[in-house]
């Protein structure tokens with residue numbers, strides 16, 4: 001049964017009552033801003049970048065945070081920064097590709113924070129490399145982390161989110177604006193992001209009657225360690241960083257994620273013009289193919305000239 005939070009106002013309308021009877025939040029309730037104070041969020045890939053910035057932004061909103069990643073030193077620093085804001089901070093060292101480690105994290109986080117409201121499956125990486133130049137093992141590793149890792153986190157956390165009294169019941173996935181397009185040098189990475197987006201879209205419908213919200217996050221280029229990692233794992237001439245105009249800070253992404261926690265929405269595009277551009281790219285595939293090829297040819301010529 002769906003239990004509504006004590007911080008939500010009673011809903012007098014007949015629309016609200018009929019939705020309550022069906023066991024899911026009404027339209028009126030979905031439009032209401034949710035109070036995040038003393039709620040909890042579990043974030044994978046929180047040792048740097050978007051995950052860390054989101055942990056901080058959530059702590060500023062009064063949430064207690066559990067963070068998971070592989071680098072302990074970075075996690076310890078992030079947890080200290082979160083707890084300095086006056087909220088509970090918990091961390092767990094592990095790999096999202098390992099379902100056993102993910103289960104252990106969620107169990108420990110729920111016990112440490114006392115409840116599970118929100119889960120952000122954020123851990124992921126890319127590699128700047130043409131699709132056919134990637135070895136099978138490299139392709140599998142990327143899917144293991146970005147796609148299976150997302151499923152591992154959401155699958156393990158859902159039972160805790162469902163049984164938390166007055167819980168926010170919100171699952172989020174950090175996909176990308178590349179869920180809609182495969183630029184050269186990022187074909188396999190884009191495929192993992194499209195897979196996350198499709199899974200989130202399906203889960204949104206599958207879990208709606210249980211009162212669970214599912215949101216996908218679609219950042220454009222964000223100033224994090226992402227491009228460093230993608231460059232190190234990739235081939236030298238394949239690096240195609242977005243133009244400066246399409247770069248944003250991780251804090252901007254985090255701010256939009258917190259807004260989505262207050263008022264759940266299906267998709268979060270921290271740079272709204274990117275949503276429009278992605279839509280147009282789908283409607284006009286010839287223009288998109290021309291633009292992507294032009295960018296790639298220029299990049300290759302520049303690389304050869306070096």
Ligand SMILES: NC(=O)c1ccc[n+]([C@@H]2O[C@H](COP(=O)([O-])OP(=O)(O)OC[C@H]3O[C@@H](n4cnc5c(N)ncnc54)[C@H](OP(=O)(O)O)[C@@H]3O)[C@@H](O)[C@H]2O)c1
Pocket residue numbers: 044045046047048049050051068069070071072074094095096097122123124125126145174175176177218219220221222223224225226227229
């Ligand atoms: N930056 C961008 O331009 C951009 C744009 C769109 C979408 N995204 C997506 O945003 C998410 C976060 O990336 P970011 O930009 O914040 O880059 P980042 O600074 O490199 O952060 C990636 C995070 O994921 C963690 N991680 C990587 N592999 C992991 C694994 N196997 N198990 C557990 N944790 C793992 C990393 O921590 P450890 O190394 O300590 O494990 C780190 O905390 C990714 O899913 C990425 O695809 C990024």
